[in-house]
Amino acid sequence: MHQSDSIDRIWNWRITIYCVVVLVVIAVIAVGIGPVPINFLKVFKTLLDLPGGATGQDRTVILQLRLPRILLGALVGAALATSGAVYQTVFHNPLADPYLLGAASGAGLGATIALTSTHQNVYGLLPLFSFTGGVLAVLTSFFVSGKFFAEPNSLLLSGIAVGSFATAVQTYLQQRHSDQLRPVYSWILGDLTSASWSVVAWSALYIVIALMILFLVAKQLDGLMLSDEEAYSLGVNPNRLRVIAVAAATLATATAVSASGLIGFVGIVVPHLVRGLTRRVTNRSLVSIAFVGAAFLVLADLGARTLLSPAELPIGVITAFVGAPFFLLVLRNRRKGMSL
Amino acid sequence: MTLLVTDLNVRYGEKEVLHDINLEIEHGLWTCLVGPNGAGKTTFLKVLLGMAPYAGSIQDRGKEIYRNHSRNVAFVPQQPQIPLGMSVAEYVALGRAKIDGWGNESANSREYIYQVLQQTKLLGMQHSLVSQLSGGEMQRALIARALVQEPELILLDEPTSALDLHHQISVLNNLELLKKKGVTIVSTMHDITLAAMYADRIIVMQQGSILLSGSADQVIHSPELKSAFDNRIDVHTLDSGRPVIVASKASRSWLDEK
Numbered sequence: 001m002h003q004s005d006s007i008d009r010i011w012n013w014r015i016t017i018y019c020v021v022v023l024v025v026i027a028v029i030a031v032g033i034g035p036v037p038i039n040f041l042k043v044f045k046t047l048l049d050l051p052g053g054a055t056g057q058d059r060t061v062i063l064q065l066r067l068p069r070i071l072l073g074a075l076v077g078a079a080l081a082t083s084g085a086v087y088q089t090v091f092h093n094p095l096a097d098p099y100l101l102g103a104a105s106g107a108g109l110g111a112t113i114a115l116t117s118t119h120q121n122v123y124g125l126l127p128l129f130s131f132t133g134g135v136l137a138v139l140t141s142f143f144v145s146g147k148f149f150a151e152p153n154s155l156l157l158s159g160i161a162v163g164s165f166a167t168a169v170q171t172y173l174q175q176r177h178s179d180q181l182r183p184v185y186s187w188i189l190g191d192l193t194s195a196s197w198s199v200v201a202w203s204a205l206y207i208v209i210a211l212m213i214l215f216l217v218a219k220q221l222d223g224l225m226l227s228d229e230e231a232y233s234l235g236v237n238p239n240r241l242r243v244i245a246v247a248a249a250t251l252a253t254a255t256a257v258s259a260s261g262l263i264g265f266v267g268i269v270v271p272h273l274v275r276g277l278t279r280r281v282t283n284r285s286l287v288s289i290a291f292v293g294a295a296f297l298v299l300a301d302l303g304a305r306t307l308l309s310p311a312e313l314p315i316g317v318i319t320a321f322v323g324a325p326f327f328l329l330v331l332r333n334r335r336k337g338m339s340l
Numbered sequence: 341m342t343l344l345v346t347d348l349n350v351r352y353g354e355k356e357v358l359h360d361i362n363l364e365i366e367h368g369l370w371t372c373l374v375g376p377n378g379a380g381k382t383t384f385l386k387v388l389l390g391m392a393p394y395a396g397s398i399q400d401r402g403k404e405i406y407r408n409h410s411r412n413v414a415f416v417p418q419q420p421q422i423p424l425g426m427s428v429a430e431y432v433a434l435g436r437a438k439i440d441g442w443g444n445e446s447a448n449s450r451e452y453i454y455q456v457l458q459q460t461k462l463l464g465m466q467h468s469l470v471s472q473l474s475g476g477e478m479q480r481a482l483i484a485r486a487l488v489q490e491p492e493l494i495l496l497d498e499p500t501s502a503l504d505l506h507h508q509i510s511v512l513n514n515l516e517l518l519k520k521k522g523v524t525i526v527s528t529m530h531d532i533t534l535a536a537m538y539a540d541r542i543i544v545m546q547q548g549s550i551l552l553s554g555s556a557d558q559v560i561h562s563p564e565l566k567s568a569f570d571n572r573i574d575v576h577t578l579d580s581g582r583p584v585i586v587a588s589k590a591s592r593s594w595l596d597e598k
Contacts, residue, residue: 006451007429007466010443094424219443222434225423232391233415234437234489275425282430284443 011284019274019291026295027074030302031066035309038062069195072203072259073301073315074294076192077266079207079256081293082214083249084267085286089221090242091156094330097267098253101159101246105166106137107257108188112170115184116177126187127199127258134254137162138246189314190263192301203259210252211290217244221283263297263316265323270296272330342366343388343405343493343524347396350383357383359548361396365541367492370515370525372539372556374532375568379545381528382418385495388526389415400493411493412438414486418497420478422471428481429466432457435488453488460484460514476507483514494518496527500534512538532573532585536560544568560585 032043038058046053046062054062083098091100099105110133114126144158174184223236224245231238256263270293274285297315300322304315343365350358358380365371365388373381386392390405390413398405405411414435423431436449445453457463460480465473473481479502486494499515500508508531516538519525529535535542535556542559544551545568552564559565560583566573574588 006447006454007433007457009450010430010433010445092421092424220437222423222426222430222442223437225421225426226434227417227421229386229389229391229415229417230420233389233413233491233495234434235409235442236437282426282443 010282012278015278015285016288016291019288019295023074023291023295023298026298026302027070030070030298031062033302033306034061034066036061064197068197068200069192069301070298071200072195073192073297075200075203075207076256076260076263077270077293077295077297077300078211078290079252079293080263080266081270081296082211082286082290083253083256085271085283085289086214086221086245086249087267088271089224089283090245092225093156094272095268095327097265098249098256099163099262099264099267100156101141101250102137102163102166103134103250103253104257104262105163105170106140107131107134107254108262109133109137109166109170109173111187111258111261112173112184115187116173116180127202129258131254131258133166134257135250137166138250138254186314187261188316190261190316190319191304191312191314192260193312194259199259203255206255207252210248210255213244213248214252215287215290217241218283218286221245221286261316263319265319265327266293266297266300268330269319269323269326272326344399345396346398348387348398349395350380350387350392351395357548358387358394361550363543363550363553365524365526367524368519368522369540370519370527370538371541371543372535373526373528373543373545374530374535375545375551376570378547380548381545382497384545385415385497385526385528388493388495389413412489412491414489414491414494416482416486416494416496416499418501420482422478424471426470427467428462428470428473429453429457431470431481432462432466432484432488435485438489449488456484456487460487461510475502476504479503479507479511483511487514487518491523493524493526496525498528498530501530508534532560532565533583536583536585557583 028040028043028047031047032038032040036058038054038061042052042054042058043062045051046059047067053059080098084096087096087098087100088094107130110129110131111126113133114129138159141155141159141162144162145155174181220236220241223231223234224238224241226234228238271289274289274292278285278288297319300318301315303318304313307313345361345363345365348358348361349356361384373384375381383392387394387398388405390408390411393406400408400411433445433449433453436445436453440446440449454463457466460483462477462480462484465477470478470481479499483499494515496515499511503511512534515525539556541553542556543553544559544565551568552559552562560575565575572588573585576584576586578584
């Protein structure tokens with residue numbers, strides 16, 4: 001076969017391998033950086049349990065403080081970036097983000113209820129409250145839009161309405177409990193300080209399940225970029241695929257939000273970055289988007305905990321600081337007809 | 341071998357869109373649906389795809405077509421959803437989804453896609469974004485994707501309406517090549533002259549029903565064709581024997597009737 005008489009492979013899996021390498025390198029560097037600097041080689045040896053690794057206090061810092069936080073950051077980043085890419089495909093909208101259907105406002109309301117509650121023991125249930133709030137908000141959006149997926153735009157609009165309603169209730173609660181403003185506020189801007197091995201474990205469970213489902217249907221998602229008739233003629237059941245995709249993306253998003261608060265822009269910046277760099281839009285890049293999302297958030301968290309050290313910046317401030325100008329760039333390019 | 345439509349009725353809520361349709365569509369031929377706007381042509385096309393529910397029966401080789409995924413039917417919509425940021429090669433390659441599985445184009449398939457790109461004169465722009473194509477190029481990309489699908493039946497909704505005459509002919513010639521390979525074609529077409537040039541069978545629809553159907557020649561010269569269009573068309577025959585259908589200027593416009 002003569003190479004020039006054929007088209008190139010649509011997706012080059014080498015790109016995915018590069019993305020994994022980038023994530024691992026950033027993660028190892030991030031473990032080493034902090035108030036107590038630790039040699040990278042030592043970090044590497046500790047992580048792989050090789051002789052010559054860190055001992056004593058350094059070992060505790062690596063394994064009990066920094067590693068769970070970095071893993072949580074990676075999980076949340078992967079969840080938000082992948083969900084963002086999936087939402088953009090499902091809603092034919094390059095500026096769609098994982099919070100589109102009210103997941104963010106619902107989770108925000110749930111968290112605020114937990115934080116402003118007078119019962120101390122509810123405070124510990126914050127992740128559960130925000131998770132439930134996020135999922136309930138998305139379910140309400142589905143219910144209100146009525147037609148399920150016959151009309152993606154009506155789902156989008158009901159998502160906006162449900163989101164506004166939840167935000168209104170949340171603001172009311174905040175005003176009534178102004179003494180709790182600060183924790184609510186810092187939760188809204190997102191932070192990974194709650195990271196512990198138990199948080200990593202339960203969020204990994206849900207996020208990995210959700211991402212596996214999305215990776216399994218990733219290639220078919222390209223069909224959802226067409227009209228329903230075209231998708232059907234190519235062998236996809238568009239309604240069923242949309243429900244699976246949105247359900248899995250919502251599970252990932254709600255888990256990420258309940259573990260780390262509202263971290264914005266990851267779901268928009270990362271998919272566009274990967275597509276822009278690889279010049280491929282196809283959902284075959286979903287796995288790579290997940291890894292780059294993970295790397296992006298680990299990097300952002302590194303900034304959050306070191307830039308103003310010993311104080312912490314909310315991670316949402318960093319992602320928004322990078323994300324907002326990027327968002328405008330995408331918008332501008334899109335107007336010029338360059339898409340992405 | 342036929343596609344057998346028996347007592348077909350389709351409703352959108354209260355509105356009856358297709359009414360008591362009985363029809364045979366022969367495999368290996370080009371069947372063209374003509375009729376005024378709102379006659380139900382597009383709905384009929386979508387029903388033939390097997391995705392939309394219907395009352396009555398449509399059997400393809402003896403099997404009901406509703407949600408029958410074993411058929412390989414290509415669908416070319418009038419107004420496609422343009423995927424943002426997808427390259428022409430990726431777009432056309434989607435046509436292989438049914439044959440190779442999603443996202444698993446074999447080396448042979450990629451060679452075939454290359455040939456089809458060549459045939460549809462899209463070679464050289466396979467790395468361009470679909471969203472940047474002109475109307476004519478987009479239509480060729482759609483046809484290319486349908487060709488790559490190697491379907492047994494291809495459904496086209498107004499495949500030529502967005503094109504200039506030169507591109508209309510090139511698209512229709514591509515379809516004619518496909519027919520020679522044994523593919524069944526069902527299309528809607530506004531331009532009855534073009535329909536008469538290419539189609540083997542013409543079906544005239546009006547208000548959700550079939551007014552008449554038959555060979556292109558029969559239908560063009562029948563008086564019912566004129567009545568389907570409220571007598572606002574004239575059929576002329578050129579010296580070559582080819583019929584030409586033009587709007588009749590003499591008839592009253594719908595404004596006068598008010």
